[in-house]
Amino acid sequence: MAIALELLVQAAQLALVLALAPLLTGYVRKVKARLLGRQGPPLLQPYRDLYRLLRKEVVLAHTASWVFRAAPYLIFATTWVAAALVPTFAAGLVFSNAADMIAIVALLGAARFMLALAGLDVGTSFGGIGSSREMMIASLAEPAMLMVVFTVSLLAGSTQLSSIAAALQAPGIGLRVSLALALVGLTMVAIAENGRIPIDNPATHLELTMVHEAMVLEYSGRHLALIEAASHLKLLLYVSVIGCVFVPWGIAAPSAGPLAFLVGLAAYLAKLAAAGFLLAVFESVIAKMRVFRYSDFLGAALMLGFLAALLLFVSRVT
């Protein structure tokens, strides 16, 4: 009986991330539009887009192989699993033993690999340039992400997200300069990985500097819907990771009652709203970067990760 209940909570988590992801994207777009003095699309617009795309016919290029057709399902599945592993409203769910930071980085890496492959598969020059740029970003963003993971894991003594959240909630952790550096580094990685402004513009289809949109240019119908849903999930995943590691307050304990789950859910929604608002403000005040400056931006993130890990050895060496 208990295991059935636990499975139910895990299933609720799986459904929750899928249901909330487009809302977060819609919310960020809305806030951004309001900041620019526009009315903006309604909050539920991403759901409508997905629904319409799901009903549309798929148009395939002559040159597309099975890789092109299989990729959206794999990308969506790996991203969904990764997003569902991160503790959102409750820690210590059934799958939490698999919710390892390194596993999540690997799942995202697999999704990125499939996406780059799909971009190359059709053989258009646009997809190729998108894939090559995505790989360039990944080659810098992944080490930076792993350095942040190492820092946090050294501090918490575990790579499992539930334990990290519990360890960082404990009073003994105090103020750590390493954590601040890791937070900034992870935020920079999240911005790069999600293709937000300084790195990529998520709202354009007609720019020579675009990365993500260039790879998925050939997709249509339900394939495009899956890829869009996966990119919404990825944004939610990064916000959840940042919330779970750096703002772990409010996450319900493993065997807490429904009331604690409700409190956790409210805290989670508040974190999403705050992060979405900050992202929109950040994107409104900053300009897009040149492609050749990406390495500076991500190199800075990597350096912050290194510095955070280094400074761990200075702090409180009593």
Added chain:
Amino acid sequence: MDPLALDIAHLFAGGLVLVSFMLLYQDRMTGLVNTFALHALVVSLSVAWQANIQQAPHLYITATIALVVKAIVIPLALHRIIVRLGIHRTIEPVVGIGLTMLAGLGLVALSIMVMLPVTAQAGTLAREDLAFALSVILLGLLMMVSRRNAVSQVIGFLSIENGLILAATGAKGMPLVVEISVAFSILVALIVIGIFLFRIRERFETVDIHELHEHRGEQP
């Protein structure tokens, strides 16, 4: 000592190292001067916090001097200088930011590895402050050797002095006379450097020090 107080001191000192890296990363003159003002602000906050936890009121004066002279007066003067030199809009051609950053990381690792074993008997606070201060000093030196523009080199020099202040406050009690004289010598140095910059510009019509090499008879 209260762990939270220690953590906050640690946070300020670590923040100073971070701002030193931001100095290395900046390639615009105006941004560089603003980042330097931030550097001085962090130093003065750090010193003020040390005054609080060490119960050493004279350190508040040090913090005030750092705040007024280095976070306000010197940045304003530098802004005036770069506007009058006409280089406030130029982007400095920094070669290999990534490599410089890596070298900086190596220097931070070096100073931590050198300072922690050497100061094994000292208190935790002093050890950490010395390690961070050495990092800031080495990063300032790195800034001076990696930049071509004379104004950036001046800022590197001034950031070294911030590192020295951090080291001195961590070591429990620097005489106030020393601090005041250091602050004034920095101001005098700024004036001398300012005049010197204008002389260089008058003579060679640039403040890019690579242009000076051929006048020294070296092959570029």
